[in-house]
Amino acid sequence: MIEAFIAQLLRISMPYALAATGGAFSERGGVINIALEGIILSSAFGAVWGTLSFGSPWWGIVCGVVAGVIIAGIHALVCVWGRADQILSGLALNLLALGATRGLLKVFYNSASNSPRIGGIDLWEPLGFAPAGPLGTLIRQPLFVFSVLAIVLAHGLLFHTGFGLSLRAAGDGPRALDGAGLSVARLRVQGVLLSGVFGGLAGAWLALEQHSFTDGMSNGRGYIALAAMIVGKWRPANASLACLLFGAAEALQIRVTGDHIPTQLLQALPYLITLVVLAGWIGRAESPQKLGEPYDREGGRS
Numbered sequence: 137m138i139e140a141f142i143a144q145l146l147r148i149s150m151p152y153a154l155a156a157t158g159g160a161f162s163e164r165g166g167v168i169n170i171a172l173e174g175i176i177l178s179s180a181f182g183a184v185w186g187t188l189s190f191g192s193p194w195w196g197i198v199c200g201v202v203a204g205v206i207i208a209g210i211h212a213l214v215c216v217w218g219r220a221d222q223i224l225s226g227l228a229l230n231l232l233a234l235g236a237t238r239g240l241l242k243v244f245y246n247s248a249s250n251s252p253r254i255g256g257i258d259l260w261e262p263l264g265f266a267p268a269g270p271l272g273t274l275i276r277q278p279l280f281v282f283s284v285l286a287i288v289l290a291h292g293l294l295f296h297t298g299f300g301l302s303l304r305a306a307g308d309g310p311r312a313l314d315g316a317g318l319s320v321a322r323l324r325v326q327g328v329l330l331s332g333v334f335g336g337l338a339g340a341w342l343a344l345e346q347h348s349f350t351d352g353m354s355n356g357r358g359y360i361a362l363a364a365m366i367v368g369k370w371r372p373a374n375a376s377l378a379c380l381l382f383g384a385a386e387a388l389q390i391r392v393t394g395d396h397i398p399t400q401l402l403q404a405l406p407y408l409i410t411l412v413v414l415a416g417w418i419g420r421a422e423s424p425q426k427l428g429e430p431y432d433r434e435g436g437r438s
Contacts, residue, residue, distance in 0.1 A: 139269055141387060142270075143269075143271045143273070143274045144270070144387045144390070145383050145384055145387045146280070146383070147280075148383040148386045148387050149376075149380050149383030150283055150338075150341050151176065151338040151341045151342045151357055152338075152357060152361045152364055152379035152383060153283075153364075153375070153376035153379040154283055154287065154334045154335070154337045154338035154341065155172050155175075155335050155338040156361040156362070156368065156376065156378070156379055157287050157291075157334045157372040158175070158330060158331035158333065158334030158335045158338070158361075159172055159335075159361055159365040160290075160294065160370050160371065160372050160375055161294065161303070161327045161330040162208075162327050162328045162331035163307065163365070163423070163424060163427055164304050164306075164307050164327060164370055164424055165303045165304075165306045165323055165324045165326070165327030166307035166327075166424055166426045166428070166429065166431070167212070167215055167216065167222055167327060167328050168222040168226065168427060168428045169208075169328065169331050169362075170222070170223055170225075170230065170358075170362070171207060171208070171211045171226035171229040171230060171358075172331065172358035172359075172361055172362060173230045173354050173356065173357070173358025174226075174230040174232065174233030174234070175207045175208060175229075175331070175332055175336065175338075175358065176335055176338050176357055176358050177230075177234065177237055177352070177353065177358075178204065178206070178236070178237060179204040179207075179335060179336040179339025180342050180349055180353055180354065181203065181237045181240060181241075182196075182199040182200040182201075182202060182203030182336070182339070182340075183196040183197060183199060183200030183203075183339060183343040183344060183349075184196065184251045184254055184343045184349040185199060185251075186199025187199075187254045187344075188254060193254065193256060194257070196254070196340060196343070196344065197279070197340045200336050200337070200340030201336035201340065203336060204333065204337075204339060205329055205332040205336060207332060207335075208329050208331050208332025208333075208335065209328075209329060209332065210229060211225055211226060211229055211328055212324070212325040212328035212329060215328070215430070216324045216328070216430075216431075219430035223428075230358070234352060237349070237351070238351050238352075241349070241351060250348050250349065250350045250351065251348050251350075253347050253348050254343070254348060255347070256344050257277065257278055257279055257344065259273065259276040259278075260278055261276065279340075279341060279344065283337060283341065286334070286337065287372055288373070290330075291372040291373040294371075302318055302323055303326070303327050305318075305323075306320050306323040306324050306327070307424030307425070307427055308425045309425070309426070310426055314431075314433060320431045320433070321431065335358070338361070339354070342357070356406075356407065360382050361375075361379070363382070364376075364379045364381075364382060366423075367381075369422070370423065370424065381409065382406055385405045385406040385409045386406050388405065389405050
């Protein structure tokens with residue numbers, strides 16, 4: 137029972153962790169990325185479309201990531217070069233993703249609610265060893281192993297490389313970075329695009345786990361990932377650990393049933409925990425100093 141719960145917890149937490157990692161890249165560079173919700177939703181559709189079109193879930197993952205990068209690219213174009221309000225841009229992209237995926241469902245699959253069922257990725261046997269049980273099955277899932285490695289490498293990239301140092305400087309001291317001869321705009325765009333890559337993986341994970349695309353299936357995961365990122369202080373490793381809390385709430389919601397607990401309360405549990413955690417952490421979390429502020433090289437802003 138405990139092993140099954142842990143495996144379910146890890147499965148549920150993975151899209152949160154991937155999206156939170158992507159959000160850390162964007163916001164460390166100084167760009168608020170509310171659009172994570174739309175990135176996950178678009179990528180989930182892209183993963184299903186790619187799997188059905190090319191007959192392979194691996195191609196589905198590629199298409200999901202491409203869809204995420206496209207949405208992130210629009211956000212970067214509007215916010216970095218257009219210097220538009222970053223929160224409004226993200227909300228607009230979330231609404232666009234919701235409407236566009238609903239319309240594409242109708243166009244491609246003649247349905248207003250869900251796509252045809254897709255297959256998952258075949259399990260592998262690491263070094264010829266095939267562990268049994270729910271956790272063993274999860275470890276044999278190639279996308280799970282790849283996602284864990286991607287989060288670890290992302291943390292290293294952000295905090296132990298020259299690129300990561302420059303990206304963090306774009307969010308904390310863009311004028312000094314500009315004075316050193318590095319392009320603030322280019323680094324911020326790269327950070328937002330990386331958020332699209334990780335958000336794309338989150339959407340692909342969600343689609344392959346549920347074996348189909350369902351209208352609105354992101355269901356607030358992008359917003360919860362942002363909350364986990366804040367709790368994790370904009371650090372991918374810490375944010376991923378925070379995602380376990382939200383994943384546990386969702387796993388508990390699925391497992392706990394009974395006449396004495398209203399269904400509505402269980403459904404609201406992940407969001408209630410998000411509010412409680414944010415209320416306790418938001419005042420102590422120090423965001424990048426220039427987060428949300430457009431950089432105008434000539435105008436002196438930032």
